[in-house]
Amino acid sequence: MAAHIDPALVLAQPFFVCSLVLFGIGWFITFIAACIIGSAVRLIWVDLFYNLFLLLGTALAVSTDSVRQYRLVILTFTAGSLSLLFTQIDLAINASSVFGYGASKFSAAGAGLIFQALALLFWVVYFGAEEDSLAKRSINGFTVPRTHNDNANNNTIVSPTQQYQQPHYDNQSPVAANATVVPMSGANGAAVGGAAPEYAYKAKALYSYEANPEDRNELGFSKGEILDIVDNKGKWWQARKQDGTIGIAPSNYLQLI
Incomplete structure (x- = not known):
């Protein structure tokens, strides 16, 4: 091909x-x-x-x-x-x-x-540089954000990998904050319960991403893979792979096409 x-x-x-x-x-x-x-x-x-x-x-x-x-x-x-x-x-x-x-x-x-x-x-x-190195991601335009302690003048540098692989959870909810809620998926990856969301966008994976095994809502994918996207707002996007598997994916790993 x-x-x-x-x-x-x-x-x-x-x-x-x-x-x-x-x-x-x-x-x-x-x-x-x-x-x-x-x-x-x-x-x-x-x-x-x-x-x-x-x-x-x-x-x-x-x-x-x-x-x-x-x-x-x-x-x-x-x-x-x-x-x-x-x-x-x-x-x-x-x-x-x-x-x-x-x-x-x-x-x-x-x-x-x-x-x-x-x-x-x-x-x-x-x-x-390796694909997952800080130098490569920084060159590609992904800045290293800083988190500020409100009670102390202490800054901690957080890499993009840490930022997206360890999302903040509200009220112990298994869905990452600022992400579109993902319907529960069955054994075949198909959504169950509620109306199926409309995947209005497509995105190409710029990097491979390994989902957090402790969070069943995250979606792992390979570099170059094409994903269907529900909404392109926020740091986490609801996505669907070609095999029908759904989940949330970090937006800085994806490029809309």
């Missing part, structure tokens, strides 16, 4: 989009400078074509949700590109003393190379 290109998967990750823009600007500046320099520094052209391939390939992997399959490939090519970039940056910085003329065009090439290197250094963390 051919991979489906979905630009929304790229746009849903703002920090990655920023790195793509920075990489693209740096590549364009270097390309213009290389056209002016000509064949004086031929290795710049090798770096340009290499990085163009890396830029397009990485964007394609993200837009087809194939990063997990090509993660090591991306990291390997990124390491090779960084090696080339650092070599070219050193040549560009020392170009005025080597060539004795046209130092401004080498400075422009060096600036473009530095932009590309900064973007790739970010990619080392972005693609190298």
Whole structure:
């Protein structure tokens, strides 16, 4: 089955989009400078074509949700590109003393190379970090909230995983606060009792989520799985899997489609 290109998967990750823009600007500046320099520094052209391939390939992997399959490939090519970039940056910085003329065009090439290197250094963390790591989730835009003690000036940092895997319960109710009430489910996952809710939305899982075994209302799912959603308000959404299993799911693991 051919991979489906979905630009929304790229746009849903703002920090990655920023790195793509920075990489693209740096590549364009270097390309213009290389056209002016000509064949004086031929290795710049090798770096340009290499990085163009890396830029397009990485964007394609993200837009087809194939990063997990090509993660090591991306990291390997990124390491090779960084090696080339650092070599070219050193040549560009020392170009005025080597060539004795046209130092401004080498400075422009060096600036473009530095932009590309900064973007790739970010990619080392972005693609190298594990999916469940704090660094990866923070890069994806999930901030680390703080809970404040009203009686003391004491702040405790709570990770997104802790925030969503340990929801607050009101009056010992088994349903998480601010979540839509989920009907009880039978052995086959079908709702029993009361009218069946209307699933007006669909969402794609950005990450895998393992439900709390002590809370039968939580719904576990795998990355890339498509869920039906009743309401998209609050931190917990009432969801239904393709096999009919229903439950509540953390909204920061899901993206509406």
